[in-house]
Amino acid sequence: MCLAIPGKIEDILNALPMERTGTVSFGGIRKEINLAFVPEADPGDYVIVHAGFAISKINATEARRIFDLLACDETDAPC
Template identity: 65%
Template sequence: MCLGIPGLVEEILNSEPLERSARVRFGGISKEINIAFVPTAAIGDYVIVHVGFAISVINESEAKRVFRYLEEIGDLEDLE
């Protein structure tokens, strides 16, 4: 099964269109993520990330709902 995880964009690292990347926080960890597929993503936005690529921007309430669900099923620890 494939699963996209929400993360918070903390910093834009590269703004070149095809190489656009950002530091994205997932719970207690941060990772460098390619955000070329979501050109409107900005610092403070939540994005859905799948295998290192942000694939969509979502609102904060939706991101928190997904985090609550992951916490309930015990998969949130796997992100750390």
């Protein structure tokens, strides 16, 4: 089973097209992520990340919905 989670791009570290990387925040945990597959994504945008690669851009509403679902799973509370 594969899992991809949303994160918010904080800044771009390398803008070269095939080496594009940036700092992405996952609820306060920051990681350097490859952004080559989402050239349209900019700081402030949300992306879905799998295995260190951003694979698509999503809107803030969808990102919040996913965060809420993950929070429900952590507490075993009904959602």
